[in-house]
Structures are given as structure tokens and as C-alpha cells.
């Protein structure tokens with residue numbers, strides 16, 4: 001499924017194709033934290049990090065965290081769950097949530 005989605009986002013540019021639009025943006029005229037993610041993923045799959053950053057900087061900044069989460073899950077399944085417990089701690093989850101909310105507010109204030 002992930003590979004199919006990656007192929008679709010690699011082949012088709014969401015900026016020029018009729019991909020689903022953000023309902024929050026359509027209803028409010030304001031960007032949600034995920035706005036620009038489809039275009040950012042397309043840019044990342046073409047190794048255009050600068051464009052991905054312009055479309056959704058939070059998505060680009062979250063990539064290392066997601067890689068760590070996947071690695072932690074992989075290690076946890078093999079009996080080494082220390083990283084998994086750290087990354088899934090309540091404090092870290094709340095910190096990431098605060099970052100996303102801060103990003104949401106900031107991008108609508110300074111229009112990024």
C-alpha cells in the first residue's frame with residue numbers, strides 16, 4: 001500500500017493534478033498542519049527538499065522522527081524496546097503535539 005502511494009505521488013504532481021483538497025482549507029481559508037503534504041511528498045520523492053520545505057516544513061522536519069519511530073517499532077518487536085518506550089512516552093508525544101499546534105498557528109500568522 002505504501003509503495004503504491006509512493007508510486008502515485010512520484011508519477012503524479014498534486015500541484016497540477018486533481019488530488020483531494022484539504023477540507024479544513026476549503027472551509028476556513030486557513031491552512032491545517034498537513035496542508036501542502038501531498039505536494040511536499042511529491043517533491044521529496046523527486047529529491048527536491050527545498051520545494052518540500054516550502055510546501056510543508058513540518059513534514060520535512062518530522063521525517064527523522066518517523067524514521068526513528070519505525071526503527072523503534074522494529075527493535076521493540078525484537079525484544080529491545082528501550083527506544084520504543086522513550087519515543088512513545090507521554091512527554092514526547094505531548095511535545096510533538098505542541099510542535100504541530102505551534103506550526104499550525106505559525107503558518108497561518110506568517111503565511112508559510
Ligand SMILES: [Zn+2]
Nearest residue numbers: 022032034035
Ligand atoms: Zn490542510
